[in-house]
Amino acid sequence: MRIGVLALQGDVVEHEEVLSSLGVDAEEVRTKEELSSVDGLIIPGGESTTLMKLLEKEGLDKAIVVRYKEGMPIFGTCAGAILLAKEVVGKGAGNNQSTLKLIDMTIKRNEYGRQVDSFETEVELKGDVKPLKAIFIRAPVIERVGLEVERLAELDGRVVVAKYRHCLVATFHPELVGETRVHKLFLEMIKDNQQ
Numbered sequence: 001m002r003i004g005v006l007a008l009q010g011d012v013v014e015h016e017e018v019l020s021s022l023g024v025d026a027e028e029v030r031t032k033e034e035l036s037s038v039d040g041l042i043i044p045g046g047e048s049t050t051l052m053k054l055l056e057k058e059g060l061d062k063a064i065v066v067r068y069k070e071g072m073p074i075f076g077t078c079a080g081a082i083l084l085a086k087e088v089v090g091k092g093a094g095n096n097q098s099t100l101k102l103i104d105m106t107i108k109r110n111e112y113g114r115q116v117d118s119f120e121t122e123v124e125l126k127g128d129v130k131p132l133k134a135i136f137i138r139a140p141v142i143e144r145v146g147l148e149v150e151r152l153a154e155l156d157g158r159v160v161v162a163k164y165r166h167c168l169v170a171t172f173h174p175e176l177v178g179e180t181r182v183h184k185l186f187l188e189m190i191k192d193n194q195q
Ligand code: GLN
Pocket: 044, 045, 046, 047, 048, 049, 077, 078, 079, 080, 082, 109, 110, 137, 138, 139, 140
């Protein structure tokens, strides 16, 4: 199994470390050619408008959508989740921020406010009694999810991990606190896809 980590910006190494702790090799993806040889793609956090511009410059935006439609699973964290959302609203977003639009949800950027720019907490993961460690860094809030979207984790009544078909998003960074369960879930999605 070859998992790509989009390596244009953001916390790439931390995702690679989680993957290697799960016994999976990560491939850094910067070009369409590199994308064509992976079985799944992680889009890390960073700055969503910059990331989108870099994707467009490489023609990777369209290539990712094509591979997704062919069945390749994608996992986005924080800015990565913003890039996968159908609709983005909120500070700095403009109201028509362009995204890949692969999951039916509305996401609001930088919604936790300045005072709490970044915080660490625990969230409940569906089907698991052990809470999930989570760090939120200038994180977005998922304001709405479509009826077919699964709510896999919530914090104070807000969805923070969601899944639709083979698209998984988390508004926080599991990779920065040594949490491997969301990545495991993603690996299972890839295995299911290969059967
Ligand atoms: N605030 C960033 C954005 O809106 C996301 C931050 C992150 O990925 N940690 O793009």
